[in-house]
Amino acid sequence: MSDRRRFLHKCTLAILASAMPGLPALNAFPESSGRGKNNTSAGKTILFQGDSITDAGRDRGHYYPNDGRGMGGGYVRMVASTLLGEEPEAGYRIYNRGISGNKVYQLADRWQDDCLQLRPDVLSILIGVNDFWHTLDFNYQGTAETYENDFRDLLKRTLNELPDLQLIIAEPFAVAGGSAITEKWEAFKPYQQAARRIATEFNAAFIPLQSIFDEALKHAPASYWAPDGVHPSMAGDYLMAQAWLKAMRG
């Protein structure tokens, strides 16, 4: 509610400002080709990083900012659509660089190209479910400690290059009752605790997705929010997108 009010207030200010002489006019966006591409350099660059939940089937050939085909079909798309639709004057440049199956060390492997060189103002990271899951399914040897240390190193490296970065860390989650979630997932909790510690340590906004999905389970079962317990449905995407927008807008 207050986010919405803040947004409307911001719109009013933007509209008033644009009507005042000597200030930048509306319609400041240069013409550009491509579906929804916006080449302005005025606004914040927002980068989404993560695994399949972030990737959500994006077309990796479409890597320009604000390109609908490169945004995937998940929570990132809904966030991007909302920010671009509600704040046309903001000049956001939004990138999705999630890659299905990634663990935190795989983010590190591609960090120069897929984060640092994009010079984000806002960096959102959702990572960790595969750091645990692949110990069950793919004989991956990492532990919660590996995850936490790798995550910490990655963020130190990032903030070293981008000291003014606004950091958003989304909690990795598992939706109870989902087809992939067994009693073994009790051992996932230390990864979630590590993500929360890391967020505190780096003064990041933290999105408590586990409690958001736990709350949602009071209204419909896992099959409704995330059938396998890991990958959200459209309804789950909505919950994530709303929580993300709340985190970014404070």
Add this chain to the structure above:
Amino acid sequence: MSDRRRFLHKCTLAILASAMPGLPALNAFPESSGRGKNNTSAGKTILFQGDSITDAGRDRGHYYPNDGRGMGGGYVRMVASTLLGEEPEAGYRIYNRGISGNKVYQLADRWQDDCLQLRPDVLSILIGVNDFWHTLDFNYQGTAETYENDFRDLLKRTLNELPDLQLIIAEPFAVAGGSAITEKWEAFKPYQQAARRIATEFNAAFIPLQSIFDEALKHAPASYWAPDGVHPSMAGDYLMAQAWLKAMRG
């Protein structure tokens, strides 16, 4: 704002109702497989019909209700995600049956399978841009009168079978400055006027998309909202989805 309040109020009522003995419990959704599939038959069936703007690259092999892969990447996805996310107890069954390139007579050709047999409670139709555009590009011979008559016949046939249908008609639109929009598009206006007349005649909720995009052009150019003037960007999807939700919720 009032929509959001109405929603919260509705949620509160739903939560109170579920806590009262003798009333249906929460978590009433049966378990089901598939990404976000919801097999409950309790709620409204909502059907989206139209052309490429509605289709938006949906996977036509995924034809079950509420299936994210079958919902495309456009305004329908955002509406579906919002309705399913905000109202998990509503039991909505949402179908996208838009097909790229369709004109109104092509809806009629597939109406038995793609509308009547689905027995929608809410039918949303966005059709008309190709009925005009294809007279420029594909030597299509139909006129605004053809469009209006075909549209009227289609709706008569529909209401004959589904007399209690809630009908939503979205205005076909062209965003000035888009790469496909030339001065010839002045002749598109009679199609838009026909859509509005049809909506009045059939007591449908009407979504005035042309004025919504015209208003948006005060804030950013066509390249931002719909680069070719016909197919919306993610920002354009947002405008459409919000307008749709407002129309449905009254």
